[in-house]
Amino acid sequence: MILWYDFPMKKKIKVGLIGLGTVGSGVFKTLRNFDYIEVSKIAVRDINKPRNIEGLDKSLLTDNPYDVVNDPEIDIVAELIGGLDPAYDLITTAMKNGKHIVTANKELLAKRGEELFSTADEYNRVILYEAAIAGGIPLIMPIKTILAGNKINKIEAIVNGTTNYILTKMDVQGASYEDVLKEAQQLGYAEADPTGDVEGFDAAYKIATLSTITFKKRIKIEKIYREGITKIRSQDMKAANDLGYKIKLIASGKIDENGKADVRVHPMLVSKKSTLAHIDYVTNAVSLTGHPVGSITLSGPGAGEFPTASSVVGDILAISAELGTSDYILPMMRCRHAENADMTDISETENKYYMSINAKNAMGVIGKIGNICADNNISLASIVQKCVSDDNTADITVITEIANEKAMQNAVKLIEQDGNKVNSLIRVQV
Ligand SMILES: NC(=O)c1ccc[n+]([C@@H]2O[C@H](COP(=O)([O-])OP(=O)(O)OC[C@H]3O[C@@H](n4cnc5c(N)ncnc54)[C@H](OP(=O)(O)O)[C@@H]3O)[C@@H](O)[C@H]2O)c1
Numbered sequence: 001m002i003l004w005y006d007f008p009m010k011k012k013i014k015v016g017l018i019g020l021g022t023v024g025s026g027v028f029k030t031l032r033n034f035d036y037i038e039v040s041k042i043a044v045r046d047i048n049k050p051r052n053i054e055g056l057d058k059s060l061l062t063d064n065p066y067d068v069v070n071d072p073e074i075d076i077v078a079e080l081i082g083g084l085d086p087a088y089d090l091i092t093t094a095m096k097n098g099k100h101i102v103t104a105n106k107e108l109l110a111k112r113g114e115e116l117f118s119t120a121d122e123y124n125r126v127i128l129y130e131a132a133i134a135g136g137i138p139l140i141m142p143i144k145t146i147l148a149g150n151k152i153n154k155i156e157a158i159v160n161g162t163t164n165y166i167l168t169k170m171d172v173q174g175a176s177y178e179d180v181l182k183e184a185q186q187l188g189y190a191e192a193d194p195t196g197d198v199e200g201f202d203a204a205y206k207i208a209t210l211s212t213i214t215f216k217k218r219i220k221i222e223k224i225y226r227e228g229i230t231k232i233r234s235q236d237m238k239a240a241n242d243l244g245y246k247i248k249l250i251a252s253g254k255i256d257e258n259g260k261a262d263v264r265v266h267p268m269l270v271s272k273k274s275t276l277a278h279i280d281y282v283t284n285a286v287s288l289t290g291h292p293v294g295s296i297t298l299s300g301p302g303a304g305e306f307p308t309a310s311s312v313v314g315d316i317l318a319i320s321a322e323l324g325t326s327d328y329i330l331p332m333m334r335c336r337h338a339e340n341a342d343m344t345d346i347s348e349t350e351n352k353y354y355m356s357i358n359a360k361n362a363m364g365v366i367g368k369i370g371n372i373c374a375d376n377n378i379s380l381a382s383i384v385q386k387c388v389s390d391d392n393t394a395d396i397t398v399i400t401e402i403a404n405e406k407a408m409q410n411a412v413k414l415i416e417q418d419g420n421k422v423n424s425l426i427r428v429q430v
Pocket residue numbers: 018019020021022023024043044045046047049063064065080081082083086104105106131132134135302303304305308
């Protein structure tokens with residue numbers, strides 16, 4: 001067998017896999033290329049399930065994941081089952097038993113990362129999680145190593161392939177959210193219950209961990225403002241295009257000079273001139289801005305068997321290369337962000353807005369909308385009225401200058417009290 005990479009190891013490194021689904025299968029197949037790594041046990045839910053893995057030695061399989069974490073021979077455990085339970089207890093038990101951890105589990109990291117990293121510290125173990133944020137895109141390792149000399153104060157990212165696929169299709173086909181979702185479900189790009197993706201939970205888990213390591217302060221998942229894509233209409237897509245924008249689900253994070261963080265997930269109009277506007281379908285991208293590097297964007301496949309395996313295997317090899325060399329391996333990759341970030345509430349933020357209003361076709365309606373905005377300290381960058389419909393209403397599209405969120409929400413309320421319907425309010429990239 002021709003090996004991809006031959007590392008001079010005194011003894012084989014034993015790896016235990018928990019999970020042999022999409023990611024686990026890719027990891028198992030890729031690890032076969034490294035003769036100094038031995039996958040010595042694999043936990044699955046159903047041992048008898050047919051698996052598309054040529055030559056899989058069924059004797060490696062167990063349906064008890066504790067067989068993996070309690071095996072004294074295993075050096076590294078890769079947790080690839082997802083969810084909170086039993087993943088949390090399995091990882092904790094494995095660390096207490098002296099194993100280092102690789103995981104792809106974004107939900108677990110976002111919700112219980114603090115406890116896991118403190119257990120890792122206590123037992124002098126490392127937890128690597130490159131696959132958890134944007135599948136195959138190298139992010140964690142670059143941020144923690146080669147970008148370590150930077151003060152990164154801004155992240156803007158597309159980290160959910162399902163929603164990016166839906167928004168791209170809506171844009172390209174002029175189709176409705178509901179129709180595209182159905183199609184995405186048939187093609188396997190969206191789950192039967194798409195809530196985790198379309199309501200922005202998945203992106204929120206990822207930006208929680210990504211902003212924690214980038215800003216070096218713990219960002220609590222419950223403090224992240226989250227809004228999904230279910231209310232985006234094909235009319236908004238068209239209007240955004242006409243104004244020079246695309247609509248994307250953006251996970252973003254900013255930290256100011258006083259250490260106050262603003263972390264959120266919501267749809268956003270992004271200028272067609274920006275890199276993120278051109279990230280389509282299931283591709284993911286993360287833009288980081290800081291000093292001294294300036295702005296960089298990393299993009300690539302955010303999910304899938306082999307792209308995700310690339311990150312998991314990279315983590316396994318990084319740990320393997322250090323095992324036996326020191327009592328304190330991979331110091332730069334450890335998480336020590338115990339201090340919680342002070343977080344800005346969405347109501348205090350300043351944004352530009354796109355607003356789509358269905359208004360009565362009456363004299364002075366545009367003037368009234370303008371007055372309500374002015375009364376709330378909101379300046380308008382543009383206001384455009386489209387043709388009048390049969391019901392004698394007209395669609396009015398507004399783009400504001402930078403305004404306060406609370407003031408904007410108040411203006412929406414007043415515009416509606418005046419007999420109009422605000423169909424959409426979407427923030428605009430600044
Ligand atoms: N799919 C991706 O592209 C992707 C990308 C980035 C991150 N991730 C993350 O990677 C993790 C795995 O995702 P996946 O897509 O590979 O999931 P998946 O295809 O559903 O596979 C899950 C695997 O875990 C096994 N499993 C589940 N519960 C178990 C238990 N209690 N004990 C033992 N084994 C158990 C299943 O066994 P059976 O095979 O017997 O059912 C299956 O092999 C998740 O945290 C996910 O968020 C996935």
